[in-house]
Amino acid sequence: MAGHKILVIDDSKVIRMRVRDMLPDGDFQVLEAKDGVEGLNLIRQERPNLIMLDFLLPRLSGWEVYQELQLEQSLQAIPLVIMSGRKEEVTDKLSEPFEFFEFIEKPFEKHQLQGAIKGAITKSKQPRIRTGAAPLKVAAPSIDTSEVAALHQRIEGLEDEVANLKKALAQLVKFVKQKI
Numbered sequence: 001m002a003g004h005k006i007l008v009i010d011d012s013k014v015i016r017m018r019v020r021d022m023l024p025d026g027d028f029q030v031l032e033a034k035d036g037v038e039g040l041n042l043i044r045q046e047r048p049n050l051i052m053l054d055f056l057l058p059r060l061s062g063w064e065v066y067q068e069l070q071l072e073q074s075l076q077a078i079p080l081v082i083m084s085g086r087k088e089e090v091t092d093k094l095s096e097p098f099e100f101f102e103f104i105e106k107p108f109e110k111h112q113l114q115g116a117i118k119g120a121i122t123k124s125k126q127p128r129i130r131t132g133a134a135p136l137k138v139a140a141p142s143i144d145t146s147e148v149a150a151l152h153q154r155i156e157g158l159e160d161e162v163a164n165l166k167k168a169l170a171q172l173v174k175f176v177k178q179k180i
Contacts (some may be wrong), residue, residue: 004028007048009039009065010083011057015106019052022110036060042070046145050117063093066101076100079120083108099123131148 004027006020016032023030031046033039036057043051043065051069054060062082069075080101084090087105089097103118104112 010054069155080163
């Protein structure tokens with residue numbers, strides 16, 4: 001039995017096999033999942049020592065799997081490498097610098113994968129200041145009261161304009177009915 005478990009969650013069998021082939025030699029077992037639901041179940045059952053997570057997955061996306069991992073303190077400590085063909089997919093949801101995981105853009109080479117794994121292990125050892133869903137929340141923007149007042153005035157003007165248009169439409173309908 002292998003000493004460590006590495007979980008590769010990707011809907012592409014080719015990517016899963018490629019990652020398996022690129023991993024350094026060692027005493028570990030590679031587990032595979034083809035979607036987010038299967039991956040999350042394996043994470044909870046097997047408690048892997050490293051997770052390689054594709055960001056776009058069927059049934060449960062990599063983003064949703066990441067959110068679930070952040071809700072459980074014991075799962076937050078597992079080194080995580082997020083993989084994606086487009087970095088923008090990840091940065092749309094999580095801003096850089098990535099504090100709690102390492103990112104690798106597909107396609108990647110063996111040395112890039114090994115560097116990402118080392119980085120993920122280092123980041124997993126960093127203390128977490130935030131717990132639960134806190135890292136996912138965004139601060140509310142500050143509200144400029146003068147802008148709000150200007151918007152209210154604009155709304156009142158638009159409401160007057162709509163009322164005038166309704167009157168004009170009623171007159172037009174009345175005129176058409178007289179001509180028919």
